Amino acid sequence: MNMDTPVPPVDRYIVLDAPPRRLRDVLLRWEVILVILLVATIVVNTIVSPYFLDVFNLADATFNFSEKAIIALAMALLILVREIDLSVAAIVALAAMGIGYAAEAGFGPVGLFATGIGIGLLCGAFNGMLVTWFSLPSIVVTIGTMSLFRGITQVILGDQAKTKYPQEFLDLGQSYFIKMKETGISWLFVPPVPLSFLIFLVLAVLFGLVLHKTAVGRQLFAIGSNPVAARFSGIPVDKLRFLLFVVSGMLSGLAGALLTARLGSMRSNIGVGWELDIVTMVILGGVSIAGGVGSILGVVLAVLVLGLVTFGMSLNNIPGQVVSVYIGALLIAVIAIPRILDKVRVRPIR
Amino acid sequence: MSQPILTLSGLSKSFPGVRALHDVSLSLRPGSVTAILGENGAGKSTIVKVLTGIYRPSDGEIRVRGELKSFSSPRDAWAAGIAAIHQETVMFDELSVAENIFMGHMPTGPARFVDWSEMHARAAALLKRIDAAIPPEFKLKRLSVAQKHLVEIARALSHEAQVVIMDEPTAALSANEIDDLFRIVAQLKAEGRAVLFISHKFDEIFRIADDFVCLRDGEKVGEGAIASVTEPQLVRMMVGRPVDQVFPKRDVAIGDVVLSVAGLSNATEYADVSFDLRKGEILGLYGLVGAGRTEAMQGLFGITPKTRGTVTLEGRRLSIGAPSDAITAGISYVPEDRQEQGAIVSLGIRENVTLANLSKYIRGLFLSRTSEQAETRRLGKRLAVKAANWEQKLAELSGGNQQKVVIAKWLATRPKVIVLDEPTKGIDVGSKAAVHDFIGELASEGLAVVLITSELPEVMGLADRVLVMKEGRVVDAFKRGQWSAEAIVGAATGAAKEAA
Numbered sequence: 001m002n003m004d005t006p007v008p009p010v011d012r013y014i015v016l017d018a019p020p021r022r023l024r025d026v027l028l029r030w031e032v033i034l035v036i037l038l039v040a041t042i043v044v045n046t047i048v049s050p051y052f053l054d055v056f057n058l059a060d061a062t063f064n065f066s067e068k069a070i071i072a073l074a075m076a077l078l079i080l081v082r083e084i085d086l087s088v089a090a091i092v093a094l095a096a097m098g099i100g101y102a103a104e105a106g107f108g109p110v111g112l113f114a115t116g117i118g119i120g121l122l123c124g125a126f127n128g129m130l131v132t133w134f135s136l137p138s139i140v141v142t143i144g145t146m147s148l149f150r151g152i153t154q155v156i157l158g159d160q161a162k163t164k165y166p167q168e169f170l171d172l173g174q175s176y177f178i179k180m181k182e183t184g185i186s187w188l189f190v191p192p193v194p195l196s197f198l199i200f201l202v203l204a205v206l207f208g209l210v211l212h213k214t215a216v217g218r219q220l221f222a223i224g225s226n227p228v229a230a231r232f233s234g235i236p237v238d239k240l241r242f243l244l245f246v247v248s249g250m251l252s253g254l255a256g257a258l259l260t261a262r263l264g265s266m267r268s269n270i271g272v273g274w275e276l277d278i279v280t281m282v283i284l285g286g287v288s289i290a291g292g293v294g295s296i297l298g299v300v301l302a303v304l305v306l307g308l309v310t311f312g313m314s315l316n317n318i319p320g321q322v323v324s325v326y327i328g329a330l331l332i333a334v335i336a337i338p339r340i341l342d343k344v345r346v347r348p349i350r
Numbered sequence: 351m352s353q354p355i356l357t358l359s360g361l362s363k364s365f366p367g368v369r370a371l372h373d374v375s376l377s378l379r380p381g382s383v384t385a386i387l388g389e390n391g392a393g394k395s396t397i398v399k400v401l402t403g404i405y406r407p408s409d410g411e412i413r414v415r416g417e418l419k420s421f422s423s424p425r426d427a428w429a430a431g432i433a434a435i436h437q438e439t440v441m442f443d444e445l446s447v448a449e450n451i452f453m454g455h456m457p458t459g460p461a462r463f464v465d466w467s468e469m470h471a472r473a474a475a476l477l478k479r480i481d482a483a484i485p486p487e488f489k490l491k492r493l494s495v496a497q498k499h500l501v502e503i504a505r506a507l508s509h510e511a512q513v514v515i516m517d518e519p520t521a522a523l524s525a526n527e528i529d530d531l532f533r534i535v536a537q538l539k540a541e542g543r544a545v546l547f548i549s550h551k552f553d554e555i556f557r558i559a560d561d562f563v564c565l566r567d568g569e570k571v572g573e574g575a576i577a578s579v580t581e582p583q584l585v586r587m588m589v590g591r592p593v594d595q596v597f598p599k600r601d602v603a604i605g606d607v608v609l610s611v612a613g614l615s616n617a618t619e620y621a622d623v624s625f626d627l628r629k630g631e632i633l634g635l636y637g638l639v640g641a642g643r644t645e646a647m648q649g650l651f652g653i654t655p656k657t658r659g660t661v662t663l664e665g666r667r668l669s670i671g672a673p674s675d676a677i678t679a680g681i682s683y684v685p686e687d688r689q690e691q692g693a694i695v696s697l698g699i700r701e702n703v704t705l706a707n708l709s710k711y712i713r714g715l716f717l718s719r720t721s722e723q724a725e726t727r728r729l730g731k732r733l734a735v736k737a738a739n740w741e742q743k744l745a746e747l748s749g750g751n752q753q754k755v756v757i758a759k760w761l762a763t764r765p766k767v768i769v770l771d772e773p774t775k776g777i778d779v780g781s782k783a784a785v786h787d788f789i790g791e792l793a794s795e796g797l798a799v800v801l802i803t804s805e806l807p808e809v810m811g812l813a814d815r816v817l818v819m820k821e822g823r824v825v826d827a828f829k830r831g832q833w834s835a836e837a838i839v840g841a842a843t844g845a846a847k848e849a850a
């Protein structure tokens with residue numbers, strides 16, 4: 001049959017499996033910049049305040065950011081695929097109100113968490129449906145549902161507060177889920193860990209594995225980079241987008257439950273303004289608003305940097321406004337530095 | 351000989367791990383067309399990008415009419431009288447044709463507001479000059495790939511540049527549009543401008559160029575008057591060894607019907623497309639640009655909804671609602687628009703190659719990098735992809751090499767039926783032969799192929815059978831051995847009406 005099968009062209013090029021590792025590329029990685037920032041934050045705070053490096057203080061500090069950080073994980077995936085969910089804080093409020101009513105109806109802790117997550121799921125599905133079925137831009141849709149969900153909460157509650165919750169539920173939010181255990185050796189111990197922080201860590205590992213190790217994760221990167229080519233490659237683009245909105249809603253509902261349990265009361269203005277704090281965590285974490293770039297490790301590091309900066313400043317009685325000025329400056333600086341270095345690098349003066 | 355308009359001397363450009371250009375010198379004379387030849391990745395587009403201020407050279411100088419220049423943006427290059435049609439077009443889909451043409455240099459009236467009527471009038475005049483029947487106020491996203499290319503040409507002309515650079519301008523054009531383009535080039539030449547022309551098609555180069563410059567691996571390996579060389583000499587210069595440009599068609603035993611398509615239609619673009627495709631068969635789909643071939647095949651693949659028609663694969667009726675259904679069933683489609691639909695340029699080669707059937711690389715719960723790498727290496731080598739490493743981002747590859755990666759992605763799905771839409775667009779002679787040979791080999795292993803191409807030699811060299819489409823319908827069919835170039839083209843243009 002094949003009498004003179006032609007020989008394929010000789011291999012003229014050696015193509016390596018991976019690029020040679022170069023120190024400069026490693027050092028310029030966003031995560032490395034964040035680690036440096038994190039270490040600097042810890043060092044400065046330890047020098048300034050003797051109360052900073054105390055396990056109980058640190059454990060208490062995590063209460064203040066863990067709920068937002070949980071939502072930030074879902075937000076990171078949304079921003080990665082060029083979407084955004086600005087209704088998350090409003091979902092927190094709606095879920096918290098549902099939990100308030102459910103508690104009055106006699107639900108136990110499991111039922112209350114389920115109520116919060118369920119409400120979040122419905123809200124997320126609503127967002128996802130508007131975005132994928134009607135091809136509306138998510139920024140517009142979720143600005144709309146932000147007002148809608150918050151508005152519903154305000155209409156129903158007025159200036160009422162919900163304050164009756166079963167004690168087991170409040171315990172979940174207010175005490176350490178893992179208790180401090182000493183082993184006798186001073187540096188070897190099990191630290192106290194609140195439930196919200198534990199959930200954040202577990203979810204972060206889960207999200208990290210899904211995004212960086214599984215097929216679905218790869219597909220998300222592809223959608224964020226080029227949604228058209230992703231669709232041509234057989235990726236169910238709309239299905240995945242819808243799913244991400246549902247996940248975002250569910251985690252917002254979960255955060256609503258944790259927040260209610262921690263505060264022991266809720267009003268219609270609960271969690272106001274959180275959406276921007278959460279977006280800040282994600283952007284500082286190195287997820288590109290243009291899509292297709294980001295890592296869960298970066299988001300976790302950004303969460304820790306922001307959390308510890310805020311905690312350190314509160315230890316020193318620095319007012320909240322100064323904290324936001326600092327965080328704003330940090331965000332701009334950290335985003336600008338790699339770009340500036342890039343410019344310097346690609347345009348050598350000869 | 352007149353004084354050159356543009357001279358490059360000692361030009362070098364390096365990227366991490368790649369020497370894209372090394373010590374290249376060339377000069378362009380007014381009223382002449384200079385062709386740059388070279389394999390994929392030889393450095394042709396890099397020269398264009400250096401000349402238009404997109405890349406800063408590592409070394410060397412650019413002189414325009416003897417004056418030393420350094421460009422840090424396309425704007426500087428325009429100011430020096432250099433305009434380019436790039437291989438990968440950068441245009442604005444949501445803006446009008448006129449806005450795209452005059453982006454960055456819109457005509458302004460008093461108070462520096464854009465003078466819209468002036469802009470539309472000038473855009474219309476430019477489009478008329480190249481015989482493109484495109485209304486200037488249309489949004490760009492309404493246009494086909496070929497029409498976008500014409501807009502790109504109009505944009506280059508709008509600068510009234512003394513040096514016009516065309517990086518593979520004909521890749522997306524059909525024969526008639528190419529004739530139009532060459533008329534424009536002749537006109538530019540007559541006006542005393544210098545044209546730099548890049549193409550992988552030798553017939554075009556011999557038809558239009560006066561001089562040539564040949565690159566290999568970033569170095570200049572030859573130059574001179576085009577009249578003084580022959581095609582085999584040029585090929586040898588490019589590749590460094592003689593190349594069989596045409597492999598003999600393999601003798602493949604054609605098996606049973608795998609795919610049968612009946613009455614495929616949608617509302618506007620194609621109607622009643624029916625054919626049977628057999629195991630090992632290569633079916634050519636020929637037609638003019640806009641004949642509905644791409645649209646029909648995208649309907650088959652589930653990209654766009656079809657209104658009517660059935661698709662049967664190996665006796666099983668398929669209901670394809672999305673590309674994933676088609677891929678699962680064993681049908682692949684290599685899209686024509688590499689930049690938009692094929693390549694994900696911010697991902698690496700490996701991530702692109704494995705994207706369309708990731709489930710194959712899952713071990714346990716997670717993707718296995720080693721098995722991804724193995725497949726990437728296998729296909730990348732077979733298709734002669736030139737890259738520094740398999741993790742390199744597609745954005746850093748030359749156009750032809752990106753195209754090879756896209757083909758590799760679809761072959762990695764190990765399909766039963768593959769639809770190739772202009773698969774060798776932008777691929778150099780040697781690699782084209784390698785791709786053709788690979789297609790032939792896969793057919794001999796039982797793959798059924800639908801080949802959409804506007805290149806007659808390609809379809810006649812590879813196909814067992816050719817269907818000709820015109821205005822959305824299949825108008826004629828030819829069998830290997832019973833066709834002639836005239837008959838196929840005649841059917842596509844509607845010149846030969848008596849064939850019934």
Ligand SMILES: Nc1ncnc2c1ncn2[C@@H]1O[C@H](COP(=O)(O)OP(=O)(O)OP(=O)(O)O)[C@@H](O)[C@H]1O
Binds near residue numbers: 736
């Ligand atoms: N931004 C970049 N980063 C790294 N390498 C690059 C970059 N741009 C181009 N290269 C490399 O430079 C070489 C020359 O590329 P170039 O685009 O000039 O090739 P070409 O001759 O135009 O090929 P083709 O015929 O495929 O269009 C290639 O090996 C390519 O991988």
Ligand SMILES: [Mg+2]
Binds near residue numbers: 396750
């Ligand atoms: Mg090129």
